[in-house]
Amino acid sequence: MKVAAVTAPAATQLxxxxxxxxxxxxQALAPISFTVSPGERxxxxxxxxSGKTTLLYLLAGLLQPDSGRLCIEGQDLTxxxxxxxxxxxxxxxxxxxxxxxxxxxVHNVLAGRLGQWSLASSAMSLIWPRERRLAQEALERLxxxxxxxQRTSKLSGGEQQRVxxxxxxxxxxxxxxxxxxxxxxxxALAEEMMRLLVELVEDSGKTLIASLHSPYLIKKYCSxxxxxxxxxxxxxxxxxxxxxxxxxxxxxxxxxxx
Amino acid sequence: xxxxxxxxxxxxALAGAFLWSLTGVDWGSPLIHTGGxxxxxxxxxxxxxxxxxxxFLGVALAATWPTLAYAVAGMTVAVLIGIPLGIxxxxxxxxxxxxxxxxxxVSRFSLGGLRAIHELVWAVLFxxxxxxxxxxxxxxxxLPYGGILGRIYAELLHDVPPEPLRALRTAxxxxxxxxxxxxxxxxxxxxxxxxxxxxECAIRSAAIMSFVGIQGLGYQIQLSLHDLxxxxxxxxxxxxxxxxxxVDQWSSLVRRKLAA
Ligand SMILES: Nc1ncnc2c1ncn2[C@@H]1O[C@H](COP(=O)(O)OP(=O)(O)OP(=O)(O)O)[C@@H](O)[C@H]1O
Ligand SMILES: [Mg+2]
Numbered sequence: 001m002k003v004a005a006v007t008a009p010a011a012t013q014l015x016x017x018x019x020x021x022x023x024x025x026x027q028a029l030a031p032i033s034f035t036v037s038p039g040e041r042x043x044x045x046x047x048x049x050s051g052k053t054t055l056l057y058l059l060a061g062l063l064q065p066d067s068g069r070l071c072i073e074g075q076d077l078t079x080x081x082x083x084x085x086x087x088x089x090x091x092x093x094x095x096x097x098x099x100x101x102x103x104x105x106v107h108n109v110l111a112g113r114l115g116q117w118s119l120a121s122s123a124m125s126l127i128w129p130r131e132r133r134l135a136q137e138a139l140e141r142l143x144x145x146x147x148x149x150q151r152t153s154k155l156s157g158g159e160q161q162r163v164x165x166x167x168x169x170x171x172x173x174x175x176x177x178x179x180x181x182x183x184x185x186x187x188a189l190a191e192e193m194m195r196l197l198v199e200l201v202e203d204s205g206k207t208l209i210a211s212l213h214s215p216y217l218i219k220k221y222c223s224x225x226x227x228x229x230x231x232x233x234x235x236x237x238x239x240x241x242x243x244x245x246x247x248x249x250x251x252x253x254x255x256x257x258x
Numbered sequence: 259x260x261x262x263x264x265x266x267x268x269x270x271a272l273a274g275a276f277l278w279s280l281t282g283v284d285w286g287s288p289l290i291h292t293g294g295x296x297x298x299x300x301x302x303x304x305x306x307x308x309x310x311x312x313x314f315l316g317v318a319l320a321a322t323w324p325t326l327a328y329a330v331a332g333m334t335v336a337v338l339i340g341i342p343l344g345i346x347x348x349x350x351x352x353x354x355x356x357x358x359x360x361x362x363x364v365s366r367f368s369l370g371g372l373r374a375i376h377e378l379v380w381a382v383l384f385x386x387x388x389x390x391x392x393x394x395x396x397x398x399x400x401l402p403y404g405g406i407l408g409r410i411y412a413e414l415l416h417d418v419p420p421e422p423l424r425a426l427r428t429a430x431x432x433x434x435x436x437x438x439x440x441x442x443x444x445x446x447x448x449x450x451x452x453x454x455x456x457x458e459c460a461i462r463s464a465a466i467m468s469f470v471g472i473q474g475l476g477y478q479i480q481l482s483l484h485d486l487x488x489x490x491x492x493x494x495x496x497x498x499x500x501x502x503x504x505v506d507q508w509s510s511l512v513r514r515k516l517a518a
Binding site for chain 1: 422430431434439443444447
């Protein structure tokens with residue numbers, strides 16, 4: 001099932017060329033460059049304020065870079081239409097899953113189709129859900145098909161996490177971004193989240209870029225790790241080569257070690 | 259820092275205005291009418307019991323009907339005004355940047371104008387225009403309440419948490435789709451409770467439309483007060499209370515349904 005091996009490893013799916021972003025008074029991201037090939041699973045590590053969220057938001061098109069160029073599958077990100085085109089290439093799972101609690105699960109899942117539906121269809125679907133099968137199948141694969149018509153806020157944290165993944169499955173973007181997808185979860189759910197994400201990515205040859213802090217999860221689920229510090233790339237390694245020493249230096253933990 | 263300073267200044271100005279207003283009160287003459295004690299006693303004693311004769315209950319019931327009907331029809335008009343103007347004023351659906359500001363300004367200005375004028379003043383205007391017709395009462399309620407509802411709807415739609423909207427955006431949802439799938443469901447429960455709260459207020463307002471001669475509970479209260487029939491006044495007040503309690507029950511029923 002590992003499609004990563006099938007795609008040409010040299011092909012570039014995402015290219016960041018000197019992208020930078022600053023906020024009044026802070027340079028959140030120094031000009032940085034890197035490329036990602038299809039099927040890679042990239043972890044972004046780095047201390048608080050190092051620019052992980054900023055970088056992911058740039059890749060998701062939620063923010064525009066001050067300078068530099070971002071290309072995905074050969075297309076300039078800034079030239080893309082945010083809904084239709086971009087949503088096919090890039091999707092994101094958020095830290096608190098950020099679902100709409102007062103809507104039934106089915107609409108939160110089908111929201112992954114909003115980029116492809118016309119406005120009228122989107123509105124009608126709130127009354128008569130269209131492509132209900134898509135939502136049903138996604139939830140079945142995640143083992144919560146019985147929750148289809150429940151109010152989302154009534155679901156447990158673990159179930160909401162699956163709803164967020166089901167939305168991604170329905171959206172089916174080529175690149176999946178995740179901003180600290182496990183930081184609000186207990187260890188068992190954290191592992192479950194990573195397993196589901198990696199499964200989704202591997203099944204259909206997608207690419208994953210996730211900010212993660214745990215060296216255990218990085219090594220187990222990712223193929224590559226980029227260390228960010230003060231908005232700059234401090235290291236860019238295969239996940240297998242990540243050592244305690246490298247991480248400690250990134251997080252400035254030296255002083256605390258005996 | 260600037261905000262803090264200006265807020266301090268504002269507090270100071272408001273406190274000053276309050277203190278200044280005290281100098282306007284004539285503290286010399288007694289504030290409480292001297293014969294008031296006896297009158298109040300007669301009034302309260304009339305509660306035991308209120309006038310519950312079948313005849314008068316019939317009168318009270320007949321007076322309750324127009325009050326309730328004006329309140330319901332007035333609120334319907336208010337919601338019909340409040341929803342479109344509130345959506346426009348929230349500045350969340352007009353995607354063209356050139357149109358967003360004018361649309362928000364025009365709708366906010368209209369909402370402000372509607373609610374700047376009290377319902378009784380609207381009533382005077384409409385009675386002058388249409389005579390003592392139900393239409394005058396309904397419009398007099400509907401316009402200012404529409405202004406109030408629109409203003410609150412705009413705020414509730416504008417102030418929903420940004421995270422679910424951002425998540426919808428990364429799923430490919432345009433601002434209009436974010437509005438349908440995010441803002442509306444997130445704001446709707448509060449919009450509904452606020453509308454019900456305003457419905458209670460509308461019942462009170464419908465009752466005092468009697469000041470300009472419109473029929474209803476208030477009109478009967480005025481008649482009974484005029485004849486010093488305090489037991490009848492109490493009966494009518496109890497009917498008023500009943501209406502408000504009923505609306506309150508209905509409102510909590512709807513809210514429970516929404517939360518389920
Ligand atoms: N909206 C904003 N306005 C101003 N400064 C911001 C904003 N967002 C982020 N920053 C600043 O940019 C820098 C990078 O922030 P970013 O959120 O990308 O860091 P992060 O690596 O995600 O941190 P964390 O691990 O705490 O989430 C920080 O110094 C932060 O204070
Ligand atoms: Mg962050």
